[in-house]
Amino acid sequence: MNLDFDSDWLRLREPLDDAARAVGLAWAFGRILPAHPMIIDLGAGTGSNVRQLAMKLGRGEQDWTLIEKDRKLLAKAPGEIGRWADRNGWEHKEQRRAYMITCDDMAVRVEMRSFDLAQDPAELGLNQYDGITAKALFDLVSQPWLERFVKELAGCGYPPLLATLTVDGRVEFSIPDEDDGFVLDLFHTHMGRAKGLGGPALGMAAPGVLVATLTAAGYKVEKAQADWKIGPKQIAAHLAMIAGYERAAIEQDPGSAARVHAWAGRRRHLASEQGARLLVGHLDLLARR
Ligand SMILES: C[S@@+](CC[C@H](N)C(=O)[O-])C[C@H]1O[C@@H](n2cnc3c(N)ncnc32)[C@H](O)[C@@H]1O
Secondary structure (H helix, E strand, O other): OOOOOOHHHHHHHHHHHHHHOOHHHHHHHHHHOOOOOEEEEEOOOOOHHHHHHHHHOOOOEEEEEEEEOOHHHHHHHHHHHHHHHHHHOOEEEEEOOEEEEEEOOEEEEEEEEEOOOOOOHHHHOHHHOOEEEEEOOOOOOOHHHHHHHHHHHHHOOOOOEEEEEEEEEEEEEOOOOOOHHHHHHHHHHHHOOOOOOOOOOOHHHHHHHHHHHHHHHOOEEEEEEOOEEEOHHHHHHHHHHHHHHHHHHHHHOHHHHHHHHHHHHHHHHHHHHOOOOEEEEEEEEEEEO
16 A cells, blocks of 8 residues: 655644654653664654654664655655754754754764665565664554564664654544544544555554563553644644545545535534644553563
């Protein structure tokens, strides 16, 4: 299956992710890393994880490798990272196929690597890295993919893994609608469709399977909830979520299109006119030896 993530959507979700993430786990991840860590970020999109983590790791020099199969997203990473550096008043420049961000007490080097995670994980060369990160990736993978990946981690000496913003299936609208359950059931079934990573996607089962697989392999796992709390100020994200639920539910059951469209219309009204809020549950997790 071809799965495209829209850069506009990734940009819209970035502040939600930033507000949601369990900062204590990011700090704890930073403390495990050496003074000048090499970090690999899987399913990197346009590099959001670098932007959110670089200042939380307490490490002045950092080398990041962004792994992403969508070349269009990867091509946007330098621009997004450059704008982030500009907003903070830092210097940035392209240097030998990498991007450098510098300020008084920090130097962050970011390299982009086009790579399909469906390939053998041994080709990632994980043993060269001090830490592994991934944001909003593990609900897309299958159980066999995860097992192979975790086996590779164990074989590479158990590098620490910071896996954030994995959906756990909790969706709560502050003003309920009678068809919320109907549409969300279709949506969550749709999430289980294969995404090209070894079979049916884990979807909302991902947090539990991730914890169990890492623990069985010998990792110690700490976890924390990292929920999106979408209120009237995040109306664009709320409307995008409704559109996403609507699209997926209809794809899952085209015969229910009229009912799903009607639900989405009511939900848009509740969000835009009545200030309805939306909570989307996620789990952040830090795995270490
Ligand atoms: C939900 S997005 C998250 C992107 C980014 N981590 C962020 O938080 O903004 C999932 C990302 O995983 C990438 N992805 C999905 N399947 C992949 C694969 N087989 N190999 C590499 N990247 C993949 C997608 O292209 C997308 O950028």
